[in-house]
Amino acid sequence: MKAFDFIGSYRIPKPRKIGITMMLDKGLGLNALNDLMEVSGEYIDLAKFGWCTSALHDRDLVKDKIDTYLSYDVTPYPGGTLFEVAYMKNKFSEFLDESDKLGFTAIEISDGSTVISPEERRNIISETKDRGFTVISEVGKKNPKDDCKLDTEDRVKLINSDINAGSDRILIEAREGGKGIGIYDESGNVKEDEVEILAKTDMEKIIWEAPLKNQQTYLILKFGPNVNLGNIAPDEVTALETMRRGLRGDTLGKLDL
Amino acid sequence: MKAFDFIGSYRIPKPRKIGITMMLDKGLGLNALNDLMEVSGEYIDLAKFGWCTSALHDRDLVKDKIDTYLSYDVTPYPGGTLFEVAYMKNKFSEFLDESDKLGFTAIEISDGSTVISPEERRNIISETKDRGFTVISEVGKKNPKDDCKLDTEDRVKLINSDINAGSDRILIEAREGGKGIGIYDESGNVKEDEVEILAKTDMEKIIWEAPLKNQQTYLILKFGPNVNLGNIAPDEVTALETMRRGLRGDTLGKLDL
Amino acid sequence: MKAFDFIGSYRIPKPRKIGITMMLDKGLGLNALNDLMEVSGEYIDLAKFGWCTSALHDRDLVKDKIDTYLSYDVTPYPGGTLFEVAYMKNKFSEFLDESDKLGFTAIEISDGSTVISPEERRNIISETKDRGFTVISEVGKKNPKDDCKLDTEDRVKLINSDINAGSDRILIEAREGGKGIGIYDESGNVKEDEVEILAKTDMEKIIWEAPLKNQQTYLILKFGPNVNLGNIAPDEVTALETMRRGLRGDTLGKLDL
Numbered sequence: 001m002k003a004f005d006f007i008g009s010y011r012i013p014k015p016r017k018i019g020i021t022m023m024l025d026k027g028l029g030l031n032a033l034n035d036l037m038e039v040s041g042e043y044i045d046l047a048k049f050g051w052c053t054s055a056l057h058d059r060d061l062v063k064d065k066i067d068t069y070l071s072y073d074v075t076p077y078p079g080g081t082l083f084e085v086a087y088m089k090n091k092f093s094e095f096l097d098e099s100d101k102l103g104f105t106a107i108e109i110s111d112g113s114t115v116i117s118p119e120e121r122r123n124i125i126s127e128t129k130d131r132g133f134t135v136i137s138e139v140g141k142k143n144p145k146d147d148c149k150l151d152t153e154d155r156v157k158l159i160n161s162d163i164n165a166g167s168d169r170i171l172i173e174a175r176e177g178g179k180g181i182g183i184y185d186e187s188g189n190v191k192e193d194e195v196e197i198l199a200k201t202d203m204e205k206i207i208w209e210a211p212l213k214n215q216q217t218y219l220i221l222k223f224g225p226n227v228n229l230g231n232i233a234p235d236e237v238t239a240l241e242t243m244r245r246g247l248r249g250d251t252l253g254k255l256d257l
Numbered sequence: 258m259k260a261f262d263f264i265g266s267y268r269i270p271k272p273r274k275i276g277i278t279m280m281l282d283k284g285l286g287l288n289a290l291n292d293l294m295e296v297s298g299e300y301i302d303l304a305k306f307g308w309c310t311s312a313l314h315d316r317d318l319v320k321d322k323i324d325t326y327l328s329y330d331v332t333p334y335p336g337g338t339l340f341e342v343a344y345m346k347n348k349f350s351e352f353l354d355e356s357d358k359l360g361f362t363a364i365e366i367s368d369g370s371t372v373i374s375p376e377e378r379r380n381i382i383s384e385t386k387d388r389g390f391t392v393i394s395e396v397g398k399k400n401p402k403d404d405c406k407l408d409t410e411d412r413v414k415l416i417n418s419d420i421n422a423g424s425d426r427i428l429i430e431a432r433e434g435g436k437g438i439g440i441y442d443e444s445g446n447v448k449e450d451e452v453e454i455l456a457k458t459d460m461e462k463i464i465w466e467a468p469l470k471n472q473q474t475y476l477i478l479k480f481g482p483n484v485n486l487g488n489i490a491p492d493e494v495t496a497l498e499t500m501r502r503g504l505r506g507d508t509l510g511k512l513d514l
Numbered sequence: 515m516k517a518f519d520f521i522g523s524y525r526i527p528k529p530r531k532i533g534i535t536m537m538l539d540k541g542l543g544l545n546a547l548n549d550l551m552e553v554s555g556e557y558i559d560l561a562k563f564g565w566c567t568s569a570l571h572d573r574d575l576v577k578d579k580i581d582t583y584l585s586y587d588v589t590p591y592p593g594g595t596l597f598e599v600a601y602m603k604n605k606f607s608e609f610l611d612e613s614d615k616l617g618f619t620a621i622e623i624s625d626g627s628t629v630i631s632p633e634e635r636r637n638i639i640s641e642t643k644d645r646g647f648t649v650i651s652e653v654g655k656k657n658p659k660d661d662c663k664l665d666t667e668d669r670v671k672l673i674n675s676d677i678n679a680g681s682d683r684i685l686i687e688a689r690e691g692g693k694g695i696g697i698y699d700e701s702g703n704v705k706e707d708e709v710e711i712l713a714k715t716d717m718e719k720i721i722w723e724a725p726l727k728n729q730q731t732y733l734i735l736k737f738g739p740n741v742n743l744g745n746i747a748p749d750e751v752t753a754l755e756t757m758r759r760g761l762r763g764d765t766l767g768k769l770d771l
Contacts, residue, residue: 003319003359004312004335006351007342027752029549035286039314052761053752055518057553062517078518081763085521094520102517113763142763175763177727213434238284238310247309249338249370249399249432260576260616261569261592263608264599292543296571470691495541495567504566506595506627506656506689 009245010257012226014042014073018204019226019244020169022046023237024176024211025076027053030061033068036234041072043241046106046136046169046207046230050176051081059102066103076103080110080138080171088114092124096131110138112173118158122165129166136207137162140173144180147173152197159201167205171230172198174209178231183208190218199223216240217250225255266502267514269483271299271330275461276483276501277426279303280494281433281468282333284310287318290325293491298329300498303363303393303426303464303487307433308338316359323360333360337367337395337428345371349381353388367395369430375415379422386423393464394419397430401437404430409454416458424462428487429455431466435488440465447475456480473497474507482512523759524771526740528556528587532718533740533758534683536560537751538690538725539590541567544575547582550748555586557755560620560650560683560721560744564690565595573616580617590617594624594652594685602628606638610645624652626687632672636679643680650721651676654687658694661687666711673715681719685744686712688723692745697722704732713737730754731764739769 012019023044028036036044047069054062069076078099086095099107107128111121121137129135139158141147159170172182179188183195198206203223209231210216219227225244232240242248246255269276280301285293293301304326311319326333335356343352356364364385368378378394386392396415398404416427429439436445440452455463460480466488467473476484482501489497499505503512526533537558542550550558561583568576583590592613600609613621621642625635635651642649653672655661673684686696693702697709712720717737723745724730733741739758746754756762760769 001316002312003314003316004309004339004343004352004355005316006348006355007309007312007339007346009309009312027553027749029546029553031288031545031549032286035288038318039284039286043313050753051763052518052521052523052756052759055516055521055523055761056557056752056755056759057517059515059517059519061552081761081766082518082521085761085766086518089521091520095518098518098520113766142766235284238313239307241313242309245309245313247312247338247342249308252338252342252370252399258573259569260571260573261566261596261600261609261612262573263605263612264566264569264596264603266566266569288545289543292545295575296541296543300570492541495570496564498570499566502566502570504569504595504599506565509595509599509627509656 009247011245014045016045018228020045020207020228021232021237021240022048022207022230023234024048024050024231025234026050026176027057028065028234030064032234033065036237037068037072040237040241041074043237044074047074047076048108049076049078051079052085054078055082062102070103070105075106075134077106077108077136078104080108081113083107083109084111084114087116096128096133099133100131106134106136108136108138108171112138112140112142118161122161125162125165125167135167136169136171137167138171138173140182142175147181152194155198156201159198159206163202163205169207170205171207172209174211174231176211176231178209178211178215184215188212188215190215195222216243220244220251221254225257266504268502271302273302275485277302277464277485278489278494278497279305279464279487280491281305281307281488282491283307283433284314285322285491287321289491290322293494294325294329297494297498298331300494301331304331304333305365306333306335308336309342311335312339319359327360327362332363332391334363334365334393335361337365338370340364340366341368341371344373353385357388363391363393365393365395365428369395369397369399375418379418382419382422382424392424393426393428394424395428395430397439399432404438409451412455413458416455416463420459420462426464427462428464429466431468431488433468433488435466435468435472441472445469445472447472452479473500477501477508478511482514523761525759528559530559532742534559534721534742535746535751535754536562536721536744537748538562538564538745539748540564540690541571542579542748544578546748547579550751551582551586554751554755555588557751558588561588561590562622563590563592565593566599568592569596576616584617584619589620589648591620591622591650592618594622595627597621597623598625598628601630610642613647614645620648620650622650622652622685626652626654626656632675636675639676639679639681649681650683650685651681652685652687654696656689661695666708669712670715673712673720677716677719683721684719685721686723688725688745690725690745692723692725692729698729702726702729704729709736730757734758734765735768739771
C-alpha cells in the first residue's frame with residue numbers, strides 16, 4: 001500500500017504496452033540499483049545499459065544487475081552502440097550469444113555511429129527477433145552533423161521499415177544530453193512540427209528519448225500520461241511518474257486522467 | 258571528532274533557529290539516505306519529500322525514511338503540492354491524519370498550483386498548527402506565467418499574513434530548477450531589488466529556495482553564513498556547508514565568521 | 515572477466531603514468547563509495563576530497579573512505595583549498611601530520627584562493643615531497659576575475675617552476691563547474707590556443723580538469739585516449755572510460771587505439 005493512498009492516483013500496471021518508461025543506466029552499482037528498484041522498480045519498464053558501458057564491467061556484476069532488474073519485471077538490454085561495435089567487428093553472433101548468456105532479454109539495433117544498409121538492417125532485426133529477443137531499434141545519428149542530414153521523411157520511412165521487419169519498439173534518438181539532435185533543437189526545446197509527423201507512424205511503438213524535464217513535460221501534455229519515454233535518469237524516475245499522473249505542478253490539472 | 262579539526266570551523270548546532278538548510282528529497286532509497294545521514298545529517302534541518310513523490314512510494318518505505326530522518330534530528334515533511342492535491346479533493350483532514358501516522362512532523366502549505374483565498378489560507382495554517390505540526394508556508398506559483406503576476410508587494414503581504422496566522426517558516430518558491438521564478442531571472446541569477454524588499458520582512462523565518470550554486474553563494478555573501486536556504490540537492494549539502502563556513506573558494510575570506 | 519570480452523578493448527593498467535583519471539569526491543557515503551569502487555575502481559587513479567569537504571566529516575568516516583580507496587589502488591588526497599586554509603592559519607605542519615595520520619598519500623598544493631610567493635611555493639612543494647607524499651600542484655585561481663589575469667605565459671612559467679620544485683602532477687584549474695576559467699570560456703568551450711601552448715610543457719605530468727563532457731571529448735580527440743583528466747564526477751567515470759576506448763559515439767572510430 002502506498003503512502004497517502006486516498007489520493008487515488010492510477011496508472012496501467014506492468015507489463016504495459018503503452019506508458020513505457022525506459023531508464024538509462026550508465027553504470028549503477030548494486031546498492032544504488034537496489035535502492036532504485038525498491039523506490040521505483042514498478043515505474044520502470046526498460047533499462048538500457050547505456051552505449052558500451054556494460055563491456056567495462058565484470059560479467060558477474062552485470063549478471064547480478066540483470067537478475068535484479070528481471071526480478072522487478074524490468075527488461076534490461078545493452079546499448080545500441082555495443083551492438084554497432086560488435087557488428088563492425090563481425091561479432092554479431094557472439095554479441096547475441098553473450099547477451100543471452102548474461103540474461104539480457106531485449107536487444108537494441110541502431111546505426112547511430114556507423115552505416116548499415118536498409119536491407120542489412122531488416123535482416124539484423126528479424127534475426128535478432130528470431131533468436132527470441134525483444135527488438136528495440138533506434139532512429140537517429142549520434143553526431144548532430146550527421147543527424148541533421150536525416151530529414152523527417154527519412155525518419156518516417158525508417159520507422160515503418162523497422163516495424164515491418166519486426167521491431168517491437170522504435171527509439172527516437174536524443175542521446176543522454178537531449179540537445180541539437182532528433183526532435184530537439186540546440187537548447188533542448190521540442191521541434192513541434194517534427195514530432196507531429198513522427199507521431200503519425202505507429203505511435204504506440206515509439207519511445208521518445210526525453211532526458212530533459214521540459215521535454216518530458218511537453219510530450220506528456222501533448223500525448224497524455226501514457227506516452228512512451230526513454231533515456232530517463234535513474235533519479236528522475238519517480239519525478240517522471242508524478243508528472244504522468246498529474247502529481248507535479250507542471251501537469252497538475254492539465255491531464256485527462 | 259572531525260578530520261582536520263585544528264582548522265577550527267564553527268556553526269550553530271542543531272536545533273537551529275537560523276542557518277537552516279532544507280534539503281529536497283525526490284525519492285532517495287535507504288542506502289542513499291543512510292549514506293547521506295552519516296555524511297551530512299548534522300547539516301540538514303528540514304527534509305522535504307518533493308511535491309507528491311511520497312504518494313508513489315510504499316507506506317513502509319516512507320515510514321522507514323521518516324524514522325531515519327528523525328533519528329538524525331532532521332524534520333521531514335511532505336511537499337506542498339501533495340497538500341494542494343488533497344485539499345482540492347476535500348481530503349485535508351485525511352492528509353493531516355496520514356502525515357501524522359507516517360511520522361511527518363511538519364506540513365507545507367502552498368498554493369503553487371491552485372487558488373486558495375487569503376482567509377482559507379489563514380484558517381488552514383492555524384488548523385495545521387493546532388494539530389501540532391510545524392507549519393512551513395510557501396509563497397509563489399509553480400508556473401512562471403502565473404508567478405510573475407505576483408509583484409513584490411503581494412509577496413510581502415502574503416509573508417506577513419502567513420506569519421500572523423502562525424507559520425513557523427516561509428519558503429520563497431524557486432522549484433527544483435531555480436530559473437524564471439520568484440527572486441530568480443530566466444538564467445537563474447538573483448533579482449537583487451526583490452531580495453532586498455523581501456528581506457525586510459521577518460528575515461529569520463524566511464527560507465530562500467536556492468537550488469543553484471550561484472544563488473547559494475549570493476545569499477550567503479549578502480546575508481551571512483546563517484541565511485536559511487532550501488531545495489538543496491542531497492549531494493550538495495556538504496558543499497553548501499563548506500560555503501557557509503568560508504571553506505570553499507567562493508566565500509573563503511569573504512565572510513564575517 | 516568483463517562482459518562482452520570479445521570486443522577486445524584495452525587500456526594501460528594501473529599503476530598508470532599516463533591516462534590518469536582524477537575523480538572529484540565531494541562527500542560520497544560508504545554505500546556509494548563501495549558501489550563506485552566495484553563498478554569503476556580500476557578506472558580511477560586519483561580521488562580528490564574536494565576543497566575542504568573532508569574537514570566537515572568525522573575522522574573515522576574519512577579514514578574508512580581512504581582505506582577503501584587505497585584497497586582499490588586509488589590515491590586519495592585532500593583538496594587544495596584545505597591546504598590553503600591550513601597554510602594561512604600557520605598550520606601547514608599540522609595539516610601534513612593529519613593528512614598522514616588519516617592515510618592520505620598525496621597532497622595538493624594550490625593558491626586558488628590565496629597569495630603565495632613563488633619561492634614559498636617551491637619550498638612548500640619540496641617540503642611536502644620530502645615528507646613522502648605524492649605532490650599535485652594546481653595552476654589557476656578560483657575567482658574568474660583573478661584567474662583571467664594569469665596569462666598563458668604565467669601559467670607555463672608556473673608549471674615549469676612546480677615541476678622543477680618536485681611536483682609529480684600539475685592540475686590545470688577548472689573547478690567543479692568548468693566555465694569561465696583556465697582553458698575554458700564562459701560556455702565551457704575549450705580555448706584551443708591556450709591548450710596548445712600549455713601542452714608544450716611536460717604534457718605527461720599535466721592533468722586537465724575537465725568536468726564537462728564536451729571538454730573530455732575535445733581533449734581525448736586532441737591528445738588521445740591517455741590524456742590525463744581531472745574533476746570527473748563519480749557517476750561519469752565509466753562514461754569517461756568508454757570515451758577513452760572509443761566505445762561511445764563521440765570517439766568511436768576516431769581514435770588511434
